Amino acid sequence: MTFRGQVVLVTGAGRGIGRSIACAFARAGASLALVARSQPEIEQVAREISTSGVNCLPQPADVSDRSSVEGAVQAVLARFGRIDVLVNAAGIYGPIGPLVENNMDDWVRALEINLLGTVYCLRAVLLHMLARGSGVVINLSGGGAVSPFPRFSAYSTSKAAVVRLTETVAEEVRDRGVRINAIAPGAVNTFLLDQVLAAGGAAGPEFYARSLEQKRSGGTSPEIAAELALFLASPAAAGITGRLISAVWDDWKSLPGRVQELDRSALFTLRRIDGRNFAEVRSTSA
Numbered sequence: 001m002t003f004r005g006q007v008v009l010v011t012g013a014g015r016g017i018g019r020s021i022a023c024a025f026a027r028a029g030a031s032l033a034l035v036a037r038s039q040p041e042i043e044q045v046a047r048e049i050s051t052s053g054v055n056c057l058p059q060p061a062d063v064s065d066r067s068s069v070e071g072a073v074q075a076v077l078a079r080f081g082r083i084d085v086l087v088n089a090a091g092i093y094g095p096i097g098p099l100v101e102n103n104m105d106d107w108v109r110a111l112e113i114n115l116l117g118t119v120y121c122l123r124a125v126l127l128h129m130l131a132r133g134s135g136v137v138i139n140l141s142g143g144g145a146v147s148p149f150p151r152f153s154a155y156s157t158s159k160a161a162v163v164r165l166t167e168t169v170a171e172e173v174r175d176r177g178v179r180i181n182a183i184a185p186g187a188v189n190t191f192l193l194d195q196v197l198a199a200g201g202a203a204g205p206e207f208y209a210r211s212l213e214q215k216r217s218g219g220t221s222p223e224i225a226a227e228l229a230l231f232l233a234s235p236a237a238a239g240i241t242g243r244l245i246s247a248v249w250d251d252w253k254s255l256p257g258r259v260q261e262l263d264r265s266a267l268f269t270l271r272r273i274d275g276r277n278f279a280e281v282r283s284t285s286a
Helices: 016-027 039-050 066-080 104-132 153-176 191-203 205-217 222-233 252-263 275-285
Strands: 007-011 031-036 056-060 085-088 135-140 178-184 244-246
Touching: 007 016, 007 066, 007 104, 016 031, 016 039, 016 085, 016 222, 031 039, 031 066, 039 056, 056 066, 066 104, 085 104, 104 135, 104 153, 104 178, 135 153, 135 222, 153 178, 153 244, 178 222, 191 205, 222 252, 244 252
Parallel strands: 007 031, 007 085, 031 056, 085 135, 135 178, 178 244
Antiparallel strands: none
């Protein structure tokens, strides 16, 4: 799988899953635009990528600041002239603990980065992609998007909203050459895990115990999410759009042969309840 001649913009590219995805695209021959708040981090990643001869631009920006995002996108376009793939990987957990104990400024900040940051980047790049008539967008989702995630209300709320954003905008641009999907990367050992361990009991005893075990075992490799990102950005994923796909639990390698099935179903989307299904739920629980 090669992306030679293509330009990939990755937010949150300085560390964690964003870094792994950026490096995977670089190995596949793409030119990279690395976006994050920490300039030293993305410059370090750029140095590592550039040793393989890949054209790379470290572009500092705050995804929660719309003008900062728009300026970064313009800088990338000025450098490369195009953006073929956007990966929205920037994100934080936000406050950990019951909602009534959360600092509301921290809660709002999580939504500004996780949700509005995705919106700002998506819109700024989408304008360019629609003008060109082609492009791929990959949004990072996470725990709590499809089921309750107690003590992480800001994070789970923002990630569920990212999935619905993905589904909605994918439908808006379905016939204009742009595909938009979301990835659930799995339990990857990143700085977010360190935040959970530092929070201790505030994360809840069960989740804290699972996090300790994840730290001990090494967790899910970020390379699995990176492999899925490359697949979704490739021609092999043509016709797949508006879906939330788990890098770990879903048989995503079989999806190219299931495009028509996906179009007729709610597979790999947030749960939908129509009148018939709601009646079934009521009769079952009665």
